[in-house]
Amino acid sequence: MDDDQIRSLVDSRNGTVKPAIYSDAQLYELELERVFGRTWLFLAHESQIPKPGDFFNTFMGEDPVLVVRQKDGSVQVMMNQCRHRGMKLCHADSGNTKAFTCPYHGWAYQVDGALQSVPLEKEAYRGKLDKSKWGLIKAPRVESYKGLIFANWDESAPDLVTYLGDMAWYLDGFLDRREGGTEVVGGVHKWMIDCNWKFAAEQFCSDQYHAPYTHASAIQVLAPTPQNKPDGSPLGDGQTERPAWANGLGGVQFAGKGHGSAFFFTENADANVWVGGEVSAYFRETYPEAEARLGKVRALRLAGHNTMFPTLSWLNGTQTLRVWHPRGPGRIEVWVFCIADKAAPPEVKEALKKSHARAFGPAGFLEQDDSENWIEVQKVLRGHKARQTDFCMQMGLGFEERREDGIPGITNGTFAETAARGFYQRWVDLMTGKSWNEIEAAGAAWEQEVIDA
Amino acid sequence: MTKFHVCAAADLPSGEAKRIESEPAVSVFHVGGEYFALADLCTHGDASMADGYIEDDCTVECPLHAARFCLRTGKALSQPAYIDLATYPVSIEDGEIYVTVESAA
Structure with missing residues (x-):
């Protein structure tokens, strides 16, 4: 598929995409090279590998990598692939x-990836093997941002903070609420969903629209009630009864450099209705510290969705952070981490873990709703006619603005597809761009055009 | 015969080992109040047994290819090693650990 054909699949100016982007095997192969081969990919949280020799086994796209704490405290990322016959070296999760x-x-x-020992080196290689040339392949770029470790295969990529752009402001609201930062609590949940990675990533980037209807039953079941839990604080104890979108205070969707985020304004430091009472009490009690660090808007923001392009997504409040590892055009491996303030007391972390699993674990009420939609869309795309059909992505088209209240980036109302249009524009720019200068320039031009329209 | 000072006994907790840069290199292991000295280089490959995994059954497993050796006798207990590790006498004098190494030279 040539560049013009790829460009014809996405029309972010008029708000349409062609479904081949979710189902075409050839495009998927190009994505591994042009998207996953040159963007910043989240790998692990610093708290998961505190000591020298600690490792976390993960993926960059489909490439297996080891994230390893070195003796000097630094982190290196290397291919989990032996240089001899390509066998996966390490099979432990961590x-x-x-x-x-x-x-x-x-x-x-x-x-550190250096080849140390080769069995029968003298007898078999006759002492002729230059071991210094056969170390593990390392990611040339590794950076941490407030506890999150990222790597990039592309030496010419912008640094991580430049790559984040205005998204850093939204990410800070998740990672920087309290002194000491965050940590991962519990293990990593992993499961497969039969859908393209972009359905999941785009929804967390741009789609508040599905929540009131797709999640109607979950919200009904998880509504605050004083009766449903005899031990400890009941679910949603002390929280605003209605979900954020039903409070009528408006909200914001953000788009920039392919990333996206949205949330509603609220007057109470509430998470969503589906966290345990200990967790909602914790958010209320620690609100003053969060406000001092982040300001009112971000400190109050304990709901809403986010994607950092391409495959890192998170939700404030339920504190779920996930990576959508691509596994072919029609499948993803979902890896889910629960993120807590390091300074939170152990009983709050325990309650948060349960709240997180209840809503967004592999059998979570809300998680199930989302997966079902993505799987069914992907199934429809097995049809020939289904793949020719344009998808409508025009919500809020032409209503983009730059705000003057300090909330950064291109914005729109919460129910909009500005971030989706930005997400797919970045996808096209990466799939067709020859250099990072070209990709960044194309992104900036799109953002200017959106504001001028 | 050379007698090497290893370290104070208090500085080598049970389950740990310390490598001495003698010729050949020797490692001293501590398991539950008993001290053992063995040749440090695994008889299978280029691995330091001081980096190995010390088990409660008084064995050490090579960190690279999982060959196991008896700490008491130096005997090779599992594949891929066939050759035993040499053992050396250890003594504790005034709370200090010493090992005597018969130089190969």
Whole structure:
């Protein structure tokens, strides 16, 4: 598929996309190179690998990588692939090690990726193997942002903060509520969904619109009630009864550099209706500290959705952070982390873990609703006619603005598809752009055009 | 015969090992109040046994290829090692650990 054909799939000016972007195998192969091969990808939280030799086994796109804490405290990211026959070196999800030894022939690498030992080196290689040339392939760019570790294969990519742009302001509201930052509580939930990665990423980027209807039953079931829990604080204890979107105070959707975020204004430091009472009490009690650090708008923001392009998404309040690892055009592996303020007391972390799993774990009330939609759309796309049909992405088209109250970026009302249009514009720019200068210039031109329209 | 000072006994907790840069290199292991000294280089590959995994059954497992050795006798207990590790006498004098190494030279 050539660049003009790729450009014809997305019309962000008029708000249409062609569904081939979700189903075409050739496009998917190009995405691995042009999207996942040159964007900043979230890998792990610093709290998961505190000690030298600690590692976390994950993926950059489809490439398996090890995120490893070094003896000097730095973090290195290396391919989890032996240089001899390409075997996956390490099969543990995470842990601590002195070395990575390949299960196939036994090549052993130091935690910094250097090839340390080759079985039968003298007899088999006759002393002729230059081990210094056969270390693990390393990601050339590794950066942390407030506890989150990212890597990028592209040496020419902008630095992480530049890549984030205005999205950093929204991310700070999630990671920087209290002194000491955040940590991951509990393990990582992982499961498969039969849908394209862009359905999940775009929804968290731009789609508040589905929530009142798709999640109607979950919201009904999880509504605050004093009766449903005899031990501890009942679900939603002390919280505003209606979900944020029913309070009529308006809200904001943000778009920039392919990232997106949205939330509603509120007067109470409430999470959504679906967190345990201990968690909502915690948010109310710690509100003054959060306000001092973040200002009123972000401190009150304990609901809403976010995607950092391409595949990192999170929700404030329920504190779910997830990566949509691509597994072919029609499948994703979802990896979900629960994020807590490090300074939160242990009982609040425990309650948060339960609240998180109840709403957004693999069997979570809200998670189930979302997966079902994405799977069914993907199934429809098996049809020939279904793949020719334009999708409508025109919500709020032409109503974009830059606000003057300090909320940064291109914005619109909460129910809009500005962030989706920005997401797919960034996707096209990456799929067709020859250099990062070209990609960044195309993104800036689109944003200017949106405001001028 | 050379007698090497290893460290104070208090500085080597049970379950840990310390490598001595003798010729050949020797590692001293501490398991539940008993001290053992063995050749540090795994007889299978280029691995320091001081970096190995010390188990409660008085064995050490090579950090690279999982060969196991008996800390008491140096005996190779599992594949891929066939050759035993040499052992050396350890003594504790006034709370200090010493090992005597018969130089190969």
